[in-house]
Amino acid sequence: MSVRSATRPSVPATAILILGALYCLLPVAWVVLASTKSAGELFSTLTFLPSTHLFDNIAELVAYRDGLFWRWMANTALYAGVGAALSAVVSAMAGYALAKYRFAGKNAVFNVLLAGVLVPGVVLAIPQYLLLAQVELTNTYWAVLLPSIISPYGIYLARIYAAAAVPDEVVEAARTDGAGELRTFVQVAVPMMLPGLVTVFLFQFVAIWNNFMLPYIMLGDDKLFPLTVGLSGLLNQGASQPAMYTLVVTGALLSVIPLIALFLLLQRFWQVDLAAGAVKA
Amino acid sequence: MTTETTLRGALGGTPTPRRDSPRRSARARSVTSRRAGAPWAFLAPAIVLFVAFLAAPILYALYLSFRTEKVSGLGLGPGSRVEMWNGLTNYVNALADPEFLGSVGRVGLYGLVVVPVMLGSALLFALLLDSRRARARNFSRVAIFLPYAVPAVISSLLWGFLYLPGVSPFYWIFEQLGWDVPSLFSSRLVMFAVANIAVWGGVGFNMVVIYTALKAVPSELYEAAELDGASQVGIAWRIKIPIVLPSIIMTFVFSMIATLQVFAEPMTLRPLSNTISTTWTPLMKVYRDAFTRGDLYSASATSVIIALATFLLSFGFLRLVQSRAFGQEENR
Numbered sequence: 001m002s003v004r005s006a007t008r009p010s011v012p013a014t015a016i017l018i019l020g021a022l023y024c025l026l027p028v029a030w031v032v033l034a035s036t037k038s039a040g041e042l043f044s045t046l047t048f049l050p051s052t053h054l055f056d057n058i059a060e061l062v063a064y065r066d067g068l069f070w071r072w073m074a075n076t077a078l079y080a081g082v083g084a085a086l087s088a089v090v091s092a093m094a095g096y097a098l099a100k101y102r103f104a105g106k107n108a109v110f111n112v113l114l115a116g117v118l119v120p121g122v123v124l125a126i127p128q129y130l131l132l133a134q135v136e137l138t139n140t141y142w143a144v145l146l147p148s149i150i151s152p153y154g155i156y157l158a159r160i161y162a163a164a165a166v167p168d169e170v171v172e173a174a175r176t177d178g179a180g181e182l183r184t185f186v187q188v189a190v191p192m193m194l195p196g197l198v199t200v201f202l203f204q205f206v207a208i209w210n211n212f213m214l215p216y217i218m219l220g221d222d223k224l225f226p227l228t229v230g231l232s233g234l235l236n237q238g239a240s241q242p243a244m245y246t247l248v249v250t251g252a253l254l255s256v257i258p259l260i261a262l263f264l265l266l267q268r269f270w271q272v273d274l275a276a277g278a279v280k281a
Numbered sequence: 282m283t284t285e286t287t288l289r290g291a292l293g294g295t296p297t298p299r300r301d302s303p304r305r306s307a308r309a310r311s312v313t314s315r316r317a318g319a320p321w322a323f324l325a326p327a328i329v330l331f332v333a334f335l336a337a338p339i340l341y342a343l344y345l346s347f348r349t350e351k352v353s354g355l356g357l358g359p360g361s362r363v364e365m366w367n368g369l370t371n372y373v374n375a376l377a378d379p380e381f382l383g384s385v386g387r388v389g390l391y392g393l394v395v396v397p398v399m400l401g402s403a404l405l406f407a408l409l410l411d412s413r414r415a416r417a418r419n420f421s422r423v424a425i426f427l428p429y430a431v432p433a434v435i436s437s438l439l440w441g442f443l444y445l446p447g448v449s450p451f452y453w454i455f456e457q458l459g460w461d462v463p464s465l466f467s468s469r470l471v472m473f474a475v476a477n478i479a480v481w482g483g484v485g486f487n488m489v490v491i492y493t494a495l496k497a498v499p500s501e502l503y504e505a506a507e508l509d510g511a512s513q514v515g516i517a518w519r520i521k522i523p524i525v526l527p528s529i530i531m532t533f534v535f536s537m538i539a540t541l542q543v544f545a546e547p548m549t550l551r552p553l554s555n556t557i558s559t560t561w562t563p564l565m566k567v568y569r570d571a572f573t574r575g576d577l578y579s580a581s582a583t584s585v586i587i588a589l590a591t592f593l594l595s596f597g598f599l600r601l602v603q604s605r606a607f608g609q610e611e612n613r
Contacts, residue, residue: 009416016406018421019409022424024481024484025427027443038431038528043446048450048451087291090326090327093323094327097321097323106320109324123585124582125567125584126584130341131341185323212432227432228434235438235441239552252439260427262430
């Protein structure tokens with residue numbers, strides 16, 4: 001009887017979850033509808049009343065300064081995609097070393113790297129800018145890409161995944177079978193850590209895509225901007241030219257769509273694997 | 282599955298020397314001696330990048346924070362600007378700066394709103410997802426997690442528009458009811474406007490972290506309690522929450538760090554509101570001092586203070602619970 005009561009649907013529980021979901025979907029729903037409105041309608045018609053100007057707005061955005069918007073999109077893909085991929089590789093190697101080897105200084109290395117998790121971006125912003133300026137890398141792709149590769153949190157996660165998903169016996173067996181250290185890592189450990197590494201990739205992808213301060217400080221040329229810095233600049237112009245607001249809203253929609261699509265696609269995979277990793281541990 | 286089959290599966294059928302290989306023992310010995318360098322080789326890229334983009338910048342910021350620039354004459358021409366040691370003066374000035382203290386107070390208050398509301402809802406949603414009694418769990422999980430994919434600039438932009446009286450559905454509803462609505466961009470409420478954006482963006486991520494930890498709790502642990510007639514709320518309080526406490530602690534620490542560093546949200550909202558000053562948060566002040574005023578030295582001192590405060594808060598907190606949150610693989 002009590003088991004049945006545990007599975008009986010509960011109205012308040014469902015209601016709370018649905019309310020939370022609606023709250024989280026509200027701005028997304030709004031941007032979809034708002035991007036169909038003309039500049040005049042944006043501030044005058046009912047919030048959730050759709051209109052018919054979506055394609056005009058997109059055309060206008062595409063035409064804005066010879067397609068600068070697409071350039072921002074490509075830049076974002078480069079910063080977040082390439083940066084996160086490199087970060088996953090570096091984290092996997094470090095995490096594996098920390099989880100599967102015993103060596104002097106291991107705990108010291110881990111603690112120092114881990115302390116990096118707690119270092120606020122704020123202390124890094126100014127000196128990173130100055131140091132990169134000295135090697136004349138500011139205002140280049142490198143200025144945003146290079147600092148994004150190191151992820152103490154990614155290393156921390158990779159260590160946990162390596163410890164949980166790669167049994168010591170398997171590493172030993174690979175060695176006994178004559179596989180070298182690198183080969184053991186690439187062919188035995190990496191496939192076992194892969195679900196976790198996807199997570200590291202996703203975390204870092206979102207972290208780079210979310211990092212506003214780094215590109216905002218490093219870049220002066222708007223051809224190098226990621227979407228976030230570009231859109232924030234457009235919004236600033238909107239204060240003097242309200243027509244810009246339509247561009248901003250449409251731009252926000254177009255930047256969110258690929259990300260949400262990617263997210264939904266990978267999310268199921270991610271969920272399952274996070275759980276699987278946890279069960280394995 | 283045995284180790285042997287796992288290994289064969291993992292190697293994907295690649296031909297590997299088998300047990301009867303004559304070179305095996307010799308290779309095994311050379312491997313052992315090579316193994317000492319292996320972890321360092323694996324760590325090398327991480328350490329190089331860590332030094333270049335974390336350690337060196339921190340040391341440089343520390344160095345700058347003790348320096349200053351003396352300007353003689355008009356400050357033009359070579360030799361008219363001389364960099365020199367400045368002792369703790371930058372720190373003393375920063376700590377006495379009313380703008381800095383104001384921003385710290387604002388962010389402290391902001392954190393007191395954001396962190397409990399965000400983590401409280403995240404925990405509640407995670408527990409509801411984990412209890413089999415709620416419906417629409419998959420839909421809700423995806424929907425609540427979705428904002429995590431939206432960067433802070435864009436979420437601030439979306440909410441920023443939704444706060445504007447001409448756009449907001451709430452203003453419209455309030456108007457129909459004949460109520461007077463205070464502007465969310467007024468100096469009293471703007472903090473809540475920013476806090477809402479942070480909660481919106483962070484609740485899903487923290488929910489997933491806690492939910493993942495909950496899924497790892499073996500169900501035998503509470504099935505017995507269920508059979509004894511314990512309520513779902515009782516099980517959540519007495520069994521589930523204590524077990525996932527390490528995850529909650531981690532989310533707490535990360536949220537605290539993020540809160541102290543709030544920058545993108547107020548920066549994005551600024552064009553829409555005139556109540557957000559250029560020094561509204563500590564980071565905004567650092568940015569203004571360094572890049573608008575060009576005073577790198579006092580900006581460095583301020584950023585070191587923020588970093589130290591973050592570090593003390595979070596590291597102190599972590600040490601308190603380190604044995605539970607970290608080093609699990611050591612104890613196994």
